[in-house]
Amino acid sequence: MHARQTRAFRVARLAAAPKRTPETDRSLGILLAGIAGSLNVGGFLLLSQYTSHMTGHLSNIAGSLVFTNLMMLLDSLAAIGGFVTGAAVSAAMIAWGQTRSARLCYALPLGVQGALLAALPLMTALPDRAEHRMAIVIVCFVMGLQNATITRISGARIRTSHATGLITDMGIEIGRSLYHAAKPRAEVPYDGGKLWLYVQLVAAFIVGGVLGAIGHGMIGWAFAMPPGLMLITLAVWSPRHRTAFRGGKAVA
Template sequence: MITKLPKWILWGGAVLAFSAGCVNTAALMGFARLSVSHVTGNVSLFAAAIAYLDVRSILYIGALLLSFLAGAIMSGFVIGQTSLKLGRRYGRALYIEAALLLLSYWLYQQHDYLGQLTAAMACGLQNAMVATYSGAVIRTTHLTGLTSDMGAAIGNWLAGRPISKPTLGFQAIIWYCFCGGSVAGAFLYASVGYGALLLPVSIVLIAAIVYNRASDHLPETRDPIR
């Protein structure tokens, strides 16, 4: 469990969760009407499309699922590890994510479904980028597992059992930041359409620049369990 969370992880997780919430809401409000930040609901839609032999939906949703997976694979290729450790590989992954989001914005402007795929790839990359820290699972692009973990922790606390308050606090921050990003994405999409994606593009790009500059001056951080 997280006992002492480095500030760079706290701020990084919060910022990326906000960005993912914004991206996902814009994608859902757009012409494709499909989520890009997680796969669970899309798998159900994929199964329904198979049941109704809706070939168009099978192809579109199947490609979306594979794009999220491709982003996660890209993260593993670039970062090459399963535990948090400072290094410029995270900076490179963030630059790639920013580029994917920018490409997604341009494709969406052309009303091209490939924009949905590149947005999903960016989210898959981000979600796999930060896997675990001190035994606590960290997810920044969806809230299902996070909400379950928070609920279980609160239940244990109500029963008088000890819990990791830093872990619960971090999870709550991620939850609220994703929700806040979703609200921001909804308002921006209602005002400027897919221009809403320029906010997460800017956020991720700035995060990459700040991280690369800061990583040279921060002490090396490893997951003590792994």
């Protein structure tokens, strides 16, 4: 038990380190999926919309143009603009970090995400309409920033801010595994490790959503502070440690 705890501690310590292993990618992905689930449910409770659902916002734009609903149009444009800007900022920060200071390349976007989450409660000081619009932009910016960061870190194997792709990939691996079980001689490739990863990410999103529904429902945006401070800690802590590799696993 102690060895398992020590190993988990090492992986957590290297979550934002510049050198990656599948284990550190998995751990960071699960953490971010939980945060995304919490923030997405919080956005629905406090803003009446899912803040990572860009497909829905594109549909809202089309509908608002037909039915001339200006407020819906502005909200959806703000959401998509925030998400795209967050993804672009993440890519720019990672590129800057890789070319100038590799030890910070992944810590920078995680730290910015954490700072924005921790600062979300400050929006309650704004007038209601300004708070609503600003919250949409900031939360969607965080979602885009997070999704682009984990996509770059994992080589596009992991996405966390929305589950449609995860569930699709899960279904693909389930289908392959079932076909392999029925016809093992057909040599249809499947990856049980990928399937387990997708199951963990979806489960983390759901658990995060449950906690977000409870926490955001009770104390509003203040519930975003603990995960924000957690990400800031990882961003400051992880790059300070070097990663060694033994048997494909991270060792500090």
